[in-house]
Amino acid sequence: MRTLVVGVGNLLRTDDGVGIHVINRLGKLHPGIDTLDAAMGSIEIIEAMRGYDRAIIVDAIETGAEPGTIYRVNLTGGEEPPVVTHSHGTDLITTLQLGRQLFPDDMPPEITLIAVEAGDTTTISDEPTPKVQNAIKKVLKMIVDDIAEERR
Numbered sequence: 001m002r003t004l005v006v007g008v009g010n011l012l013r014t015d016d017g018v019g020i021h022v023i024n025r026l027g028k029l030h031p032g033i034d035t036l037d038a039a040m041g042s043i044e045i046i047e048a049m050r051g052y053d054r055a056i057i058v059d060a061i062e063t064g065a066e067p068g069t070i071y072r073v074n075l076t077g078g079e080e081p082p083v084v085t086h087s088h089g090t091d092l093i094t095t096l097q098l099g100r101q102l103f104p105d106d107m108p109p110e111i112t113l114i115a116v117e118a119g120d121t122t123t124i125s126d127e128p129t130p131k132v133q134n135a136i137k138k139v140l141k142m143i144v145d146d147i148a149e150e151r152r
Contacts, residue, residue, distance in 0.1 A: 067119025068131030
């Protein structure tokens, strides 16, 4: 099973960079795992995911929950993501729906969103807050464990 891990976010907006931090660390620790830095979550995600069996998308979320809270949502399994306020040009769900319409046979049959509750997305910093730093470690383990399980 071919899996692509997509990181979304802005590294200069503290916790908003969580997705990019995850794929950067994942790439260093496990260079055999396919990753994509999608920065602002643009339509490039559609083209990158084509031909994969599964995609895992990591992004920051702001719902008002405790910072560092991790949400895992099977977007193709009928699960609804939490209500999200996003800072990206096009929201992720709309982008994925467009991909399914344009390339119904090429999009991954399984798409999972791993979202981390941000605590600070307004401070200019390339370092996440401590609670989000801790969540990044947990998300890395979740992804590596998932991929190891699928390869068995």
